[in-house]
Amino acid sequence: MTQTLDAWRITEQPAYQASNDEIAYYTAAYGARLPVMLKGPTGCGKTRFVEHMAWKLRRPLVTVSCHEDMTASDLVGRYLLGPEGTHWQDGPLTLAVRFGGICYLDEVVEARQDTTVIIHALTDDRRILPLEKKGELLTAHPDFQLVISYNPGYQSVLKDLKESTKQRFCAMDFGYPDPAVEGSIVAAQAGISDGLARKLVQIAGKSRNLRGHGLNEGASTRMLIHAGRLVAEGLTLRQACSLAVVTPITDDPDMRAALDAAVDACA
Numbered sequence: 556m557t558q559t560l561d562a563w564r565i566t567e568q569p570a571y572q573a574s575n576d577e578i579a580y581y582t583a584a585y586g587a588r589l590p591v592m593l594k595g596p597t598g599c600g601k602t603r604f605v606e607h608m609a610w611k612l613r614r615p616l617v618t619v620s621c622h623e624d625m626t627a628s629d630l631v632g633r634y635l636l637g638p639e640g641t642h643w644q645d646g647p648l649t650l651a652v653r654f655g656g657i658c659y660l661d662e663v664v665e666a667r668q669d670t671t672v673i674i675h676a677l678t679d680d681r682r683i684l685p686l687e688k689k690g691e692l693l694t695a696h697p698d699f700q701l702v703i704s705y706n707p708g709y710q711s712v713l714k715d716l717k718e719s720t721k722q723r724f725c726a727m728d729f730g731y732p733d734p735a736v737e738g739s740i741v742a743a744q745a746g747i748s749d750g751l752a753r754k755l756v757q758i759a760g761k762s763r764n765l766r767g768h769g770l771n772e773g774a775s776t777r778m779l780i781h782a783g784r785l786v787a788e789g790l791t792l793r794q795a796c797s798l799a800v801v802t803p804i805t806d807d808p809d810m811r812a813a814l815d816a817a818v819d820a821c822a
């Protein structure tokens with residue numbers, strides 16, 4: 556069976572509101588074919604940004620959510636047994652390398668280090684991917700680029716990228732957008748008024764101040780969009796925030812009470 560990247564082409568513009576110069580930075584990194592690391596908390600727009608850039612640069616985007624059971628074969632490919640015997644099937648990384656896509660490894664630190672080292676030869680001047688089981692040394696297509704995401708807040712000494720991996724990448728910091736930008740993202744994507752979106756952003760601000768004081772992370776932009784959608788479905792702000800923000804984010808009764816109070820103060 557012939558494999559292509561057609562299924563990974565993004566045909567409709569993914570909505571993305573820029574906060575700073577991230578589009579220019581990324582465009583330059585892609586122009587120089589340098590690998591990029593996007594750093595930031597969950598749900599702040601990293602994936603949406605890569606989707607937007609892949610669309611803008613007209614490159615197919617192959618996204619892989621990394622996890623600790625992921626093996627090198629899951630990324631690179633493997634021999635499969637079919638009716639006509641065994642045949643090689645490229646994994647998602649190999650497809651992007653072979654046909655010139657952008658490969659986005661989401662939460663790469665979750666993958667085992669023996670998996671992450673396979674990207675080393677791809678992310679220095681060599682730009683090669685050894686397919687050991689197939690006995691092929693694949694040189695990356697000129698349009699190939701590797702992007703990884705990384706949440707610095709979750710890392711521990713035991714679970715961090717190796718220095719030799721980090722130092723191969725350009726890196727861009729992502730945070731939650733400024734309140735005005737975040738409000739307009741939430742209003743547009745949840746289909747709610749600007750006033751209501753502003754309230755949700757205020758609530759998020761209060762939860763973000765509790766980070767490190769009982770919360771691992773404050774409410775993300777993604778959560779605010781979910782809460783907004785629930786209000787659009789007919790829930791009150793308090794109900795929507797309970798369902799989409801407060802209950803998912805913490806099990807601690809005191810912390811839930813503090814967040815409920817923050818919601819009431821903004822309602």
Ligand SMILES: Nc1ncnc2c1ncn2[C@@H]1O[C@H](COP(=O)(O)OP(=O)(O)OP(=O)(O)O)[C@@H](O)[C@H]1O
Pocket residue numbers: 570571572573574595596597598599600601602603604661704732740744776777780
């Ligand atoms: N700048 C932005 N412009 C438009 N939409 C945004 C922006 N930032 C966040 N969003 C919205 O927030 C949602 C969550 O963002 P996204 O999935 O990109 O987060 P993420 O940082 O990749 O999270 P994770 O690390 O959990 O994968 C998106 O689906 C999108 O609706």
